[in-house]
Amino acid sequence: MVIRPLLNAWNHFNEQLVVNSNAIPNTRSTDSNIFFLSELPEPFIIALAQFVTSVLRCTREIPKAGNEALWNATYSVKRFLDLYCSIGSHSFISAKQTQLEGTIHDKQFKLQLSLNNVICTDHIRERFNFLESSVLFSATLQPFDLYSQLLGIPAHQTRVTLPSPYRSEQINLHFANISTRFNDRDATLGTITQQIGQQFYQKPGNYLIFASSYAYIENLFKSFKEQFPDIPSIVQVADMNIDVCNRFIKRFNTERGLMGFALLGGGFSEGISLEGDSLIGVFIINIGLPAANAENEKVSEIIENHFGEGTGYSYTYVYPAIRKVTQAVGRLIRGPQDSGSVHLIDRRFNQERYRNLLPRWWAE
Known part of the structure; x- marks a missing residue:
């Protein structure tokens, strides 16, 4: 055989x-x-x-x-x-x-x-060489140097960065100097959920609360339910089928005064559109750095060898984390008439290396 x-x-x-x-x-x-x-x-x-x-x-x-x-x-x-x-x-x-x-x-x-x-530069560059012109489109192509290197975009190409169609007046941006590192999560859990509940009472409506793991989401959800049992809330769990996911989204489109807890980088933080008062606020709990496991460390090592000192950690951990944050906040502002509050809860958002990577229009 x-x-x-x-x-x-x-x-x-x-x-x-x-x-x-x-x-x-x-x-x-x-x-x-x-x-x-x-x-x-x-x-x-x-x-x-x-x-x-x-x-x-x-x-x-x-x-x-x-x-x-x-x-x-x-x-x-x-x-x-x-x-x-x-x-x-x-x-x-x-x-x-x-x-x-x-x-x-x-x-x-x-x-x-x-x-x-890890690095597709050479493979994609070959395709660029066969083209007269090409358009690369994404809402998260920043920082451009990163994607230029990884995608093999020829260095001599002219770069054009267009202003965002959105205005800083559309979001009310908040930073919370609270540690969400793994060893501190139990100690800060109640403080975080207290802030979430207070925001709801100040301005009732639909909110999405994103956290970096299912375990963290579940703990936040339980703490919130204990403190605010009267506020309707739902939570994303692992292995939700398409019907359950659709019901999750439908509740935001049909109900008002709903708190949804979901995974940062998951299906509800990208690719869904909740316009108008279907969503009036977003909480990002934890900056969402990828796990420092053996595979990611190997990826970081290869990137460092190709692109130089300091690129490994940034390309493997920092930039992917900020991309997930940007995509999650993007659920809030879907058009020129949308507005709402953004709450970034993690002490690291106060560090320049992270804050400088956030979209400029958020604070202009």
């Missing part, structure tokens, strides 16, 4: 990581179950290629009807091999092992293998 050699190669590769991590070129991350690899073992790559070739040769013997899983796996492996050929200093390979439940003594592991492209 075409499957057996592939499974044998996969299991052997997994065992190499468990038993003898020095058997293949790799760097074990600070997370003991993640390996960063410079290349994959040649027998493993050969097994992948032979699997694809064997299946493609058996088109008549293995019809696609009734064998969808096999064919989907074949195309996935082929795509993986195609991408593996382009691995270089702009990317990295990661192997993540998760111990299976009930295997404490014999230590059986599930293996997840990923090809991670």
Whole structure:
């Protein structure tokens, strides 16, 4: 069978990581179950290629009807091999092992293998070279130097920055000097939800409260309900299906005086439009820096090597965080007639490195 050699190669590769991590070129991350690899073992790559070739040769013997899983796996492996050929200093390979439940003594592991492209500059620049002109459009293309480098935009191109169609008079901007760092969250939880409730009583209406994780959202929601049980409120939870999401949004369009707690960077912080008094205020709780895990540290290292000292942390953590904040606040101002309050609750918003990245029109 075409499957057996592939499974044998996969299991052997997994065992190499468990038993003898020095058997293949790799760097074990600070997370003991993640390996960063410079290349994959040649027998493993050969097994992948032979699997694809064997299946493609058996088109008549293995019809696609009734064998969808096999064919989907074949195309996935082929795509993986195609991408593996382009691995270089702009990317990295990661192997993540998760111990299976009930295997404490014999230590059986599930293996997840990923090809991670960090810098697409060279790939996209090739496309630009074939074009007479191009237009790159986004509401969050700042800072431009970041996207210019990452997207491979030729350095000689003329840059034009147009003024925002919105005015600072449309938002009432507030900064709260409260720590939302992980170790301080329990201590500041009540203070934050007290401010949210006070704002509602000062100006009743619909508000969205964004926080950086589902656990933090849940804690904020519970604290708010304990302090203000009379104020209608709803909360986003993980794995909400499309119908539940639509009902969440519909309540904002049909009700007034509703507090919604949602994930910063999630589906309700981008891509939805709540015009007029469907939304009159937004709270951002925590600046939303990506987790400082092994993968992000590897991304930061690669960026630093390509673009110079200081770029790794900014490109990997700071800029993505501010982009999420900007997108979330964007739910409030959808047109020239919209207005409302913006509450940025995190001590770090007072630091220049973060505040200077916020849209200028917010404070002009």
